[in-house]
Amino acid sequence: MNPSEQSIANGEWRRLHPLNLLLDLFGALRSLVIPILVGAISLPGRALMVILPVLGALSVTAIVIRYWKRQYKLSEKDLVVREGLLARKVRNVPYWKIQNIDTVRNPLHRLFGVVGVRLESASGSEPEAVLEALSVEAVEELEAAIRERGGEAPAEARVGAGTAGEGNGAAEEAPARLLYRIRGRELVRLGLAWNRxxxxxxxxxxxxxxxxxxxxxxxxxxxxxxxxxxxxxxxxxxxxxxxxxxxxxxxxxxxxxxxxxxxxxxxYHGFTLEGTDDRLRTVQGLFTRATATIPRRRVQRVMVTQNLILRWLGGVSVRVETAGHSEHAGGWQSERYLAPYLPQERLDAFMTEVLPDWAWSGLEWRPVSTRAKRRLLRIRLSAVLVVIGVAGWLTTPWALALLPLLVGWVVAYVKGYVTYAGFALGPDTVAYRSGWLKREQSLVAFSRVQVVALEESPFDRRWKMANVNVDTAGASMAAHWMRLRHLERSDAEEVWRTLDSRVRDTDFKW
Amino acid sequence: MAGKDPPWLPGRPDDAEEHPVDPQWITLRRLGNLIRTTILGLMGLTGTLIFLGLVGWSSAAKLTFLAGVAGFFCALYILGMITPVLAYRRYRWRLDGETLLVRRGIWWRIETLVPKSRIQHTDVTQGPLERLFHTSSLVVHTAGTRFAIVEVDGLPTGLAPKMRDHLLDLRPDESL
Known part of the structure; x- marks a missing residue:
């Protein structure tokens, strides 16, 4: 069945806002600056007089053609984007597959009253569709189409009953509730803590x-x-x-x-988080205003981070990962913060309000193995001794002066790590926390766990420990790794058994 | 087909027992190690000869060095023959109603658990060597990140598609 077969007839093709021409022109200029400069230095003036206009005319023609042939349509079940003059491409994005709707308005966008839109599906690194400039009305229409026609997956694509609330069909969207707003003082604290x-x-x-x-x-x-x-x-x-x-x-x-x-x-100026029954929406930025919409059921993992400065200031940062998460530059958000700076004492209430199904506040944290401290001290201190010994032997005996410093560092690290690291099994979630100077916590609902892997090295076996990996969709390689390390062997088995029995009970749904 | 199945082959792919893979897997692994070590050994030997041609050592020193390199590759060969047996003993898979479990590793052990409902798509693959030994591999893809791909190799050729059909809830006729 081709979902767009019949709807292609009734939609109408539209172009993006003409500002796209200008944006593309800027883009072309930026990429041509270097070749032009190089040419200006190395080529004789007369050749330049010929080449420059030709080059300019060519790129302007390409931009105009690209704009002319790039059209989109809101059809019954999907968004259709077609482009290309010689090599043509038609892309259909079903509304229900769209994970996130992000918009961005930089000063140029605002001047012309337009919005840049990016739509993401679960397919991963590449956004499903980027519409660099649309009029405000067009965006509202697009958002309404996704909201009204995308609420429900077609019956054949749905796998059993999900856990998260869904299925508002074509109903009016419920009024959004303000869940969080950043304050000016918190922005300054955040700037201090993040050290960007x-x-x-x-x-x-x-x-x-x-x-x-x-x-x-x-x-x-x-x-x-x-x-x-x-x-x-x-x-x-x-x-x-x-x-x-x-x-x-x-x-x-x-x-x-x-x-x-x-x-x-x-x-992050004016960062706010709003929530309706089934989706979260963030707005942020002073000059470049960016919004992101995250359906609650698309949230794969929640992360709470606190570096040393944030700990002194008593704040935490709360982030989520969605399956369509991707790292992008160029004004688009690569991080999805729910709250960049949240006073620590508000965390429990915040999480209960934002993700009520994920039961954050009742978590009972359990420590890693009692032998972890001895094990880590032994291996790290031996490494320090070997390195310092070799350095002292090869260079100067004065290298030994570093010994107390490094030993102090290692002892502090191991103590800090072991006291903080731990895991928790909630009624529907598994959580892990770790870190020394930068503390990180991750929370995952059983229904979002993809793969569980129990790992044991020979050293783990000797110390009767094991590690449990909890793999989720869209987990960033740079972010906190859900690898529950240095667990007591019996605890690891308990986590494993719980995950085994609970994950199979739940259905994963995009 | 069931008549000539060896005793360790499950009657149903989802009988919740832990199964070893086809013993041919050991031979396959050994062949693979043999080929890898030979390529590596040839490269190492060429490198060593060039190196010895350049340095001004005494011929006794050169001979000792060459013997050392040869000894290293001999050890690699021997390891490549032994480890598949050990790995085979530690290699198990289990398919019950809802999950696929794969256990492997001699020293660094890993048990991977993939719930059926998380499987995005599966591949059944068979390389030229595998074809020779009548085994194939089942590759399961999930939406995960670090463990997005889970592979069970060394399955008897007939079994891998059966497991796939079970994992994807296909009736046998749909897969043909």
Whole structure:
């Protein structure tokens, strides 16, 4: 059965907003800047006079054709996108398969009153459809179509009765309830804690180096620094030599923190989370406004993270993973925060409200094996001794001076890790927490567990321990890994048996 | 087909017993190890000869070095012959009404559990060597990430499709 066969007749093809032309032009310019500059330097002027207009005309033609042939249609059961002049492509995305609807409005979008839309299905890394600019009305129409016609999967695609609420059919959407709103003070705290400054500086340096010749300018920067220093020195009198260095370091750190706060401020300004019966919606950003819609039943895993600074400030960050999760750059959200900064004491109430089926508050945490501390200390300290010994033997005996520092570090790590690490089995969920300076917790409903794997190394066997892997859909490789480590062998078996009996009872549904 | 099935082959694929795979799997593994070690050995030997041609050692030292390299590859050959037997003893699969369980590993052991309802799609594959030994592999794909692919190799050729049909709730005629 071809679902679009009959509906193709009754929908009507539309183009995106003309702003797409401008956006594409900017994109083309950005990718052409380097070739043009290189050409301008190496080619004679007359050749350039011919090549540049031809190149420009070609890309403008390509952009216009692309815009002209790129059309979409809201048909009965699916969104249809067609594009291409010579090689044509028609893509049908059934409404019920659409996992997330993300929108983005950067200043340019806002100026023209349009919205960029990205639709994701469960298929993974690539978004199902990206519509870079649509008018506000068109977006509302699209959202309504997905809401009204996508609520129910066709009967043949549904596997038994699910656990999450679903099936509002073509009903009006219930009014959304505000679940969370970030406060200005919390934005500043978040900027402090996340320390995104280094990321920005790193990106900046990478950007500069990718455009080349930074090495050549380094002497210039050095001269400038020296000149500044010389100009300052007469006023300073005879300050000790270390003072400027210390001042520089302090200044650089302050700058990093300031950048981080600015970044978080722009990106997460006005962050709100709203919820209806079956979906969650976030809005964020000062200049670039981004929204994300996450159906509750698509949530695969909840993660609560708290780094050292957040712990001092008494806050946590709450994130979710959905199956269609993908890492993207270019203004689209790669992280799905439910609450970037949540006061720790509000966590239980928040989770109960946001995901009532997941029973967060009643969890009874159980520790890892009592022998884990001894095992970890033994292996880590031996490693430190070997490394320091070899280093001391190869270089200078002074390397031994590092020994107390490293031993202290290892002891602190092992103590911190063992006291915090643990697991919990709820009525419908399994949870795991770990980490030393950065603490992470993961919660997964049995109905979202994909594969369970019990792992044992020879060392695990010797210490009567085992590890249980809980695999979910869309788990990011960079995020907290649900590998319940250093569990008492009997506990691992209990987790395994519970998961075995409970996971098979539940149906997984997209 | 049931008449000539060896005794360790289950009558039904979903009898909730833990089964070993076809003993031919050992031979298959050994052949694979043999081929791998030979390729590696040839490369290693060429490298060693080039290296010895370049350095100015005494011929006794060169001979000792060569013997060392040869000894290393001999050990690899022997290991490649022994480990399949050990691995075979530790390799079990079980298919009950709802889940597929695979147990493997000699020193690093892993038990993988895949509920039937989580299976996205399955492959039954058979390489040229497997065809020679009348075994095939069942590959189960889930929506998971780190354990998205679970493989049971060394299944007798007739069994893998039977298991697949059971996992996907197919009636036999649908799969033909």
């Amino acid at each position: 400054g280094l990321v920005i500086v790193g990106a900046l340096v990478a950007y500069l180096f990718s455009y080349g010749r930074v090495e050549e300018r380094l002497p210039m920067i050095e001269r400038w620094l020296r000149a500044t220093l010389d100009r300052v020195t007469p006023f300073a009198g005879d300050v000790p030599a270390w003072l400027p260095v210390v001042a520089g370091v302090v200044l650089a750190l302050a700058l990093l923190v300031g950048l981080s706060i600015l970044y978080v401020f722009f990106r």
